[in-house]
Amino acid sequence: MIPSQHLMTQNLAPVGYGSDANLVSSAALPPHGLVTAEDISPYCMAPTGQLGGDAMQGGWPEVHLLDQQPNFEIILPNQRGGKRGPFKDxxxxxxxxxxxxxxxxxxxxxxxxxxxxxxxxxxxxxxxxxxxxxSRAGRFPCLRYKITDIRLFKPGQVPGYEWTRRWNNNISDPIQNWASDELKTIYISDGLSNKCVKIEVRQFIPQTGDKLERTWDYRGTKRSVSIPPYALVNLEVVKEAYQDHIRDSMKDAFGRLLGPRNGLLFKTYERAWHIYQDQSTSPECHELLHQTLMLWMSVRLTTRSSFIVGNETLGMRRDILDATSPNHGMIPLPPVLGAQLDLILIHHIQTRLRRELLDKLQKMMSKNKQSTWLVTYLVVFILLHNTALITAHDAGYAKKHGMKRRFAREEKVKEYHLGANILLAHFHYCNKGIYPFSEDCKDQDLRTLAGLDEEKIKFVHTTTSYARRNRPEWEEIRQAGAYEHDYFFVSQLFEANWQPRTTI
Structure with a gap:
């Protein structure tokens, strides 16, 4: 880990952004109820009925949980026998x-x-x-989906809008031609906390393919401003600084991105955070939650604009971005420096986290143990919400640059949405026998089958109430194809007879 001085906490003026992702205000949570299915699998839990039920205890517990699913009568496998030889037939x-x-x-x-x-x-x-x-088992569609095929973050810059062509092979070769020996220290803020990242930069000699300006669209007209050419000096040091920053600023980001503190989004992430911090959490669940939260936070850093804060601005004035810019009043990052940060975050941090996370999630869902039901639900919930957020980013980027299409990377957005279907399909398959978010589900079922304590049981009840209360609105969101909406994918966790959806 990098020494703590790389992460600085400063009381800087709030960083505002021009294109914030849609955040959904949560309605007041009504009472709730849960539902049990006809069959209770000894291996896992799942839904069979419709959401509904009479009013029940109201507020969220201090830390929460949630989950639900349809009814599919499917027999789980017995333990695998010895390894077979090759088929003779x-x-x-x-x-x-x-x-x-x-x-x-x-x-x-x-x-x-x-x-x-x-x-x-x-x-x-x-x-x-x-x-x-x-049969009832036949209600579940035959889908050749693999968890390890899921895409969770953008691959890089939009074709035609690259900040540089130096690292098209994703290999971070160091810059060789510097214009100055002077090192400058700057502080970078993503606006999600009062913490910032301290890095050293140096002026370089531009080469063909390096972008030297920031651009945006204003009422159909392309606007731009020249930016001085500065780049990172030591990528490995910055990588370690960002790993620390991702961990240390994550909890603050919840408050900035997840809407009201009594809403479903915030409370679900908070529950994941508390289980992650709980000393009694099993190592496999702790590690899976750690990688999920780290990946989620790192993706936020590559789908939001970061800015220079503090006294050192690399010679740029405070008004370098005029009133027509969505980021007026901010000090932008030099494009090549921004490309280096993307390289670090996407190819050095996110790629590894994605591989390890999906491998662990696939193994956990294959085992289908009762004791991991809650953690599996929380991870799937967070990854589905991440899909909505990266979809919203892609739509916002297309709008910012005046593209004549809904999404900047349409083919990649299709891959994101396929990944959401993969998550939903596995989750709905594994959750059968009992439906935790239905009115017939008894507290005793939640205690014995999922090992939930009273606090977590209360969270399930409150989640049920929230889902039932918002079901009409969620249906409208899905019918409208509002893929960028926080609840477009998450709401599908609560469909009793889920089927995969084709999006764009």
Missing amino acids: PSLREQTAQTRKIGSCIRCRMQRIRCENNPDEEGGPCLTCKKVSN
Whole structure:
């Protein structure tokens, strides 16, 4: 870890931004109720009924939890036996090879049974799922989804709007041609806390492909301003500084980004934070929550504009961005320096966190243990909300630069939304037998099946009330295709008979 002096707390004027993501005000939480399903799986919990129920205790507990799901009567696998040898039957070998090529569906993979490809309907439901199509188990769609395919952050700059072409291969080669030997210390703020990152920069000699101005669109006219060419001196030191900053500013960011403190978003993240901090949390749950929260916070830093604060402004005036700019009054980062920070955050921090997080999440959901139900729910909730936030960022970027399309990276946005469907599909599959967010679910079920204490049970009840109260509004959001809305994806956790949605 980098010494603490790299992270400075200063009482600086609040940093304002011109294009904030949509935050949803939460309505007052009414009473609630929960629902039990006909079957209670000894392996996991899940929903079967509709949300509803009579009024119940009102406020959120100090720390909370939530979760819910539809009803799918699916038999969980017994423990795997010994390793088998190669199939002697040529048709079975061919079938296995085909399954490896196209992937097995969620039901077959989770139950560890043969996923038989249907040669008469390539890409359609497998023959194994066809056999149960008329049963309750058949309500769950046959989906060849893999958790490790999920995309959780932007890959880099929008094509045609790159800040530099120096590192197109994502290899952070150091800058060689400097214009000055003088090192300058600046402080960078993302506006999500009163903490900032201290870094050293140096003026460099620009080369072809380096962007030397900041641009924006104002009423259909392109505006720009020249920015002095400064860049990072030591990327490894800055990487360590940002890792510390991500951890230390995360809790503050909740208050800036998650709406009212009594709302579903804030309370759910707060619950995740408290479980993460709890000494009694198991190592596997602690590590998964740690990586989820770290990734979530690091993605916020690459989907918001950061600015220079403090006395050193690299020669830029306070009014360098005029009144037509959405960031008027702020000191922008030099573009090449911004590209270096993206390189650090995306390719050195987020890529590793994503790989480790999704691998752990896949293993946890495959085991489908009762004791991890709450943590699994919280992680899925946060990742679904992240999908809405990165979608909103993409829409905001397209608007800022006057693009004639809804999203700056339309193909990438499709990948983000596929990732949301993958998360929802796995979550809805695993949650069967009992529906924690329905009125028939008893407190005793929550205690024995999920190991919840009274505080967490109260959180489930309050979440149920919130979901029931907001169900009509959430349905309107989904029908309108408001993918940027905080609740477009999260609300689908509460659909009793969920089906994947096609977005753009």
